[in-house]
Amino acid sequence: MSRARIVGIVIVAVVGSGCVAIYSLLASVARDPFAAVYAENCAVCHGAELEGTPLGTPLAGRDLLYGDSADAIARSISDGFPATGMPAWSKTLDPGQIRGLALLISERRANYGRTDFKTDAPLAIPEGPLESEQHRFRLEPVARGLHPLPFSIAPLPDGRILLTEKTRGLSIVSTGGEQSELIQGTPPAHDDGVELLRLVFGRGWMMDVALHPDYEENGWVYLHFGDRCRDCAKSMNKLIRGRIEGGRWIDQQTIWQADASTYTRTPDMGAGGRISFDGEGHVFLSVGIKGRSNHDGIQDLGLPYGKVHRVHDDGRVPADNPFVGVPGALKSIWTYGHRSPQGLEFDRVTGRLWSTEMGPRGGDELNLLRPGRNYGWPLTSKGMDYDGTPVEYGKDLGIEFDLEDLEQPVLDLTPSPAVSSFIVYRGSRFPKWQDDLIAGSLKATELTRWVLEGEEVVHRETLLSGIARIRDVETGPDGAIYLLLEHASGGQIVRLVPD
Ligand code: HEC
Incomplete structure (x- = not known):
């Protein structure tokens, strides 16, 4: 059977099962809409593989x-350099095509395969010491043979690690690296997703696990998960807390949940699902594109999708939340206009709330979240939808806006590394990384260090590259940096320690 035929069948299967949100991703997998534009207009001078010809310089393999x-x-594409032989393309190509060509070139330069999600690329965990700008470090194995789709780790004060696996549930990894049986009594995690392009699209996943800041006194563990409605295949984010005793989940309380009418068949992949505490009695949670499409409800303050919410750690809504007095708005909303917020971290030293967010093709972001602000999805993005459409859904949604009123990312991560979770490092083992943000990525399989000066990122360093999809990053009580890796052959936990 031809590849196009397979993709066609898959599209029918997926649309038939209600996952319309990923239709455009699949449709464009068969064909990159901008590859043809490049072949037709640019390859003659720059070469089919961007390698250059006597008529045009190489566009990859060197600094531009x-x-x-x-x-x-x-x-460069738009204005050209007519004096040196590069036409100005603004007259012949539209701005969407020019943006698309820029994405295609930047992806190839970064060596990010557009559809290579690295779910089964060889695991390459280096054994020897590694050099970086400030510290020599090693990677130590902590646990192997986990489910291929883990989501989150929470190191416990005694050195054990709480672990969530999306389609299984909650368990504990011992200091010797052994995984316990599943903790009994948590909400169920569902394992009936569709697998496409080696990615799994399911609903009812177990997502973030986090310890209350006073865990040692109160024992509260928070779980963010895709709550499935009874007897139906719909799900929606929900936050609960409970305690773990003798392998059981007890004392469960609901901290945040959405109205039953908001549950959808959209997969939990873009649901966000992270948790962060400010240490002053509040908990933040991220909810991504869980509406009927990846645009649905994001800009609507009456709907929970595409928002970061803030509640008291017992679930009450704080009286000083930004939309408390706004008729029709959900009172738990802290910020809105988010797409797929995969990382969320409140820095208790500076009082800043940071979030990482996946864009579509291009447009991954690091954002500084300020109460009541709009982060722009799906009105605008530095990325484009997978089918090549620029992101400007304001027109379709009938929303007029002023670009000035939208918060711009602190970092535009284009081409998309598929940025995932991150920490603000404050451990004892890497003194020169203090206050830095250390972020993982899935598709780019990189660990990156971002150095901040106030609210700006002034320097970036790639600490690890090409090891595996990094789903979660945490600091352990020992000051080491723990990474949760996703891989078809089994998830793993490794830690960075100084050499
Ligand atoms: C007729 C030949 C020709 C064609 C067709 C052409 N280019 Fe170029 N392009 C050049 C030359 C020559 C340069 C180098 C200009 C210079 O260095 O001053 C260049 C430079 C560039 C640069 C800047 C490189 C740098 O070092 O910063 C980019 C980006 C680029 N071209 C993209 C494209 C794209 C995309 C297309 C197709 C839409 C295209 N070019 C079509 C000849 C061409």
């Missing part, structure tokens, strides 16, 4: 003369 960012590349 006029700037490497997707924005700079788009400017």
